[in-house]
Amino acid sequence: MKKGIRYLRFSNYDQSRHSIERQDFITSQWTDSADVEIIDTFRDEGYSAKTFDRPDVKALFSFIKKNHQEIDYLIVSELTRFSRITGDAINMVMKIQKEYGIKIVSAGRSMVYDVTDHSSYFMMGLEFLLGDSENIKRQNDINWGIYSAKAIKGKYIHGGPAPYGYEKIRRERDMKLVIEEEEAQVIRLIYDLFLKDVPIYKIQEIAVSQGFPHTGNSCINRILKNPLYSGFQKVKAWKNNPGGMFPIKNAEPIIDLYSWNQVQEKFRKEVRTVVTLNEDIPLRGLLQCHCGRFMTGAASRGKTGQYYYYYRCRLTSKHNNISAIKAHQQLMEILKLISIPTDLIQEIRDLATSILDQNLKTEKEGNASRNKELAVAESKLRSVEEKWINNSINQETYSRWHSDLTQKIQTLKLNKFDYGKDKDKLKKVLNSELNKLSDLSKLYESSNVIDKRTLLSRVFNLGLIIDNGSYRTLEINPLFNRNILKMNELNLLKVTKKGTEMSSIPSGGAGGIRTLVQT
Numbered sequence: 001m002k003k004g005i006r007y008l009r010f011s012n013y014d015q016s017r018h019s020i021e022r023q024d025f026i027t028s029q030w031t032d033s034a035d036v037e038i039i040d041t042f043r044d045e046g047y048s049a050k051t052f053d054r055p056d057v058k059a060l061f062s063f064i065k066k067n068h069q070e071i072d073y074l075i076v077s078e079l080t081r082f083s084r085i086t087g088d089a090i091n092m093v094m095k096i097q098k099e100y101g102i103k104i105v106s107a108g109r110s111m112v113y114d115v116t117d118h119s120s121y122f123m124m125g126l127e128f129l130l131g132d133s134e135n136i137k138r139q140n141d142i143n144w145g146i147y148s149a150k151a152i153k154g155k156y157i158h159g160g161p162a163p164y165g166y167e168k169i170r171r172e173r174d175m176k177l178v179i180e181e182e183e184a185q186v187i188r189l190i191y192d193l194f195l196k197d198v199p200i201y202k203i204q205e206i207a208v209s210q211g212f213p214h215t216g217n218s219c220i221n222r223i224l225k226n227p228l229y230s231g232f233q234k235v236k237a238w239k240n241n242p243g244g245m246f247p248i249k250n251a252e253p254i255i256d257l258y259s260w261n262q263v264q265e266k267f268r269k270e271v272r273t274v275v276t277l278n279e280d281i282p283l284r285g286l287l288q289c290h291c292g293r294f295m296t297g298a299a300s301r302g303k304t305g306q307y308y309y310y311y312r313c314r315l316t317s318k319h320n321n322i323s324a325i326k327a328h329q330q331l332m333e334i335l336k337l338i339s340i341p342t343d344l345i346q347e348i349r350d351l352a353t354s355i356l357d358q359n360l361k362t363e364k365e366g367n368a369s370r371n372k373e374l375a376v377a378e379s380k381l382r383s384v385e386e387k388w389i390n391n392s393i394n395q396e397t398y399s400r401w402h403s404d405l406t407q408k409i410q411t412l413k414l415n416k417f418d419y420g421k422d423k424d425k426l427k428k429v430l431n432s433e434l435n436k437l438s439d440l441s442k443l444y445e446s447s448n449v450i451d452k453r454t455l456l457s458r459v460f461n462l463g464l465i466i467d468n469g470s471y472r473t474l475e476i477n478p479l480f481n482r483n484i485l486k487m488n489e490l491n492l493l494k495v496t497k498k499g500t501e502m503s504s505i506p507s508g509g510a511g512g513i514r515t516l517v518q519t
Contacts, residue, residue, distance in 0.1 A: 002036045004073035004105070007060055009044040009081045020045065023077040030107035036073060050084055052092065068100035073112070075105040079124070080131035089128050090115075147238040151406065152385065154249030156233060163228055164214070165254050177228075177251035184254045186210050190223055191255050194263055196454040199275050225267065229253065230260035240399035242406060247413050281309050281324050282449045283331075283464070286456060289313035289320045290467040297324065311466070320466050330471060334493050335440035338459070338480040342438050348479075349430050356426060374412045381405040440480070472496065 008023040020043060031038055040063060042056040052058075064071060074096060076082045082104070083089035093104050094115045105112050106127060113124040149155045156177055162168040165187045166177040186207055193203045200217045207220065227233055227245060231253030237243030275285030281297030289295050293314045299307040309324035340348070384405065388398040436443045440459070444452055456464065462474040471493045476484075487493040 002034070002072040003039050003070055004031065004036045004075045005060065005063065005071055006031075006038055006041040006075045007044075007057065007082060008041065008077070009047060009054070009057075011046065011048050023081060026077040027075050027107045030105065030110060031075065033110075036075075038075075039067075039070065048084075052083065052088070064096065064100055064102060068102060071100070071102050073105045074102050075107055077106075078108045078131070079104070079106050079127045080135070083128075084132055084135045086125070086128040086132045090125060093124065143238055147235065147241060150233060150235045151241065151246045152381075152402075154247055156228065156248045156251050163226070164212075164223070165229065166251065175250065177248075179252050179254060182211065186212050187223060187229055187254050190220060191229075191259055191263060193450065194220075194224055194266070195259065196450060197457060198450050198453075199277065202277050202450070224263050227260065229255045230257045232257075240395070240403075242403045244407075245410065246406070247410070277449045277453075279449050281311065282452045283311060283324075283327060283456075286453055286464065287311055287327070288463055288465045289315070290465060290472075291315055291319055295320065295466065322466060322469065326469075327466070330492055332441045332444070333490070334471065334487060335444055335459075337483040337487055337492070338476070339440045340437045340479065340482075342435075345434055345438055349434055352430050352434075353427070356430075370412055374409065377405055377408050377412065381409065467494075470494065 006027050008020050008027070010020060010023075028038075030036075042060040042063070044054040044056045047054040052061075060074075064074075074082075079089065083092065093113070096102050096104070097115050103112055103114055104124070106124075109127065111123065111127075112120075114120040115124070146157070149157050156175075162177060162180075165180060165183045167180045169176045169178050189210060190203055190207055190212075193206060194200075198206075200220050203220050204212075204215070204217055208215070212219075223229070228248065228251060231248055231251065232245045233248050235243055235246050278284060278297065280299075283295070284297035285294050287295045291313060295311045296314050297309060297311045299309050301307050310321055311324055311327055312321040313319035381402065384393070384398060384401045387393045388395075388402075393401075440455070444455060447455065459477050459480050460473045460475075461477055465472040465474075470491045472495075473493065474496045476495050481495075484493075484495050488495075
């Protein structure tokens with residue numbers, strides 16, 4: 001009586017056509033009719049046939065090696081259960097027969113294949129090729145379904161739980177991502193802190209204190225790089241269809257697109273170094289030595305046991321080693337001298353309010369025109385899709401028009417700005433927060449280390465340098481460009497690129513001629 005071993009496999013738990021039960025039934029029918037005794041059965045459940053790196057297929061090969069003299073057949077319900085890679089599969093079948101004398105059986109076709117017989121070898125290769133072709137077609141159907149769902153229909157179809165900041169709402173077959181406001185506030189905080197140049201490790205600490213459930217800096221990076229939070233998703237190109245960023249229709253954005261793009265630009269441009277923030281030495285990693293290196297900061301213990309903080313050059317202490325107390329006192333004097341006079345603040349407020357109102361008017365007109373253009377482009381895209389579905393146009397024509405129209409729609413959506421939704425917030429800043437600029441030293445003192453660093457980076461555009469015990473900067477924000485000569489005489493701050501000192505806002509508005517006093 002002939003003897004055989006069986007191999008059963010399926011890749012997905014919902015794959016009913018190739019279920020283990022069905023394969024067991026088909027192979028058992030063949031062994032009964034052929035009077036073959038099954039001496040062992042090997043099963044791989046939930047594994048793909050694209051490779052032989054499967055637990056039970058390895059066990060099967062090991063079993064064959066040890067017991068091949070007792071085995072006549074390797075039985076599968078069909079050859080695709082053994083492998084879907086034709087070349088690898090044929091080589092493996094040939095090896096099993098030539099080295100161990102075991103023939104493979106396709107029970108569903110009642111075929112015993114013999115690789116030494118040209119006709120049998122041809123039929124075996126054909127069955128493998130048919131299975132491979134079927135797999136390629138199915139994969140193409142899946143890829144097209146994913147592409148069309150994401151790029152054309154604008155669906156977010158990621159499996160698993162909702163991304164942080166959202167919750168999934170299902171209605172019949174449709175799914176929508178709805179903002180979970182408490183989590184969304186943490187997402188907005190993460191973006192805001194990153195744009196303020198806060199180190200990733202510090203963002204992580206603050207986010208966790210606000211309820212962020214994930215640990216590790218990579219989690220923060222993933223949040224910052226995920227286009228979902230801006231209402232877009234990245235779609236891979238498929239055949240002749242373009243890839244890129246496509247809008248999501250079933251998820252509301254948490255972050256405005258402008259802020260998201262700013263974050264991506266920072267990732268592209270910056271080589272971010274880790275700076276440990278400390279309230280006692282807020283200038284660490286912000287202040288530069290005259291040699292160009294950023295200065296570090298540390299405490300030194302005095303004779304009395306008290307600790308004193310110093311800023312020093314990372315390269316050598318011979319360059320700069322300055323007392324933090326002295327550095328902070330000088331900085332406070334500088335901030336007092338560059339603070340904006342009260343009367344000028346009112347002029348700035350009036351001009352900014354006028355510009356804001358004008359921008360709102362321009363935005364309203366621009367959005368109306370953009371929306372009309374967008375509606376036309378979306379209508380044309382739907383028309384192209386309908387023609388392709390109805391076989392009125394070929395694949396090449398469809399791909400060309402779909403690519404052009406999709407890119408145009410993306411551009412129109414990316415160029416949308418919404419000043420209106422932040423109008424109240426902006427006017428509040430103009431009416432109250434702007435007054436704080438009249439005393440920058442007080443504003444600085446009352447701020448935490450993160451806001452202190454943000455303030456300094458906005459005032460001193462190209463950074464602060466310490467040189468021979470005094471500060472130097474290549475450029476100062478024009479809004480605070482005042483008392484330059486006085487600060488130079490007091491050995492507080494030297495501005496290399498002086499520019500002009502602002503004493504008033506132009507009477508002609510944003511495009512008028514400014515009244516300036518040259519320093």
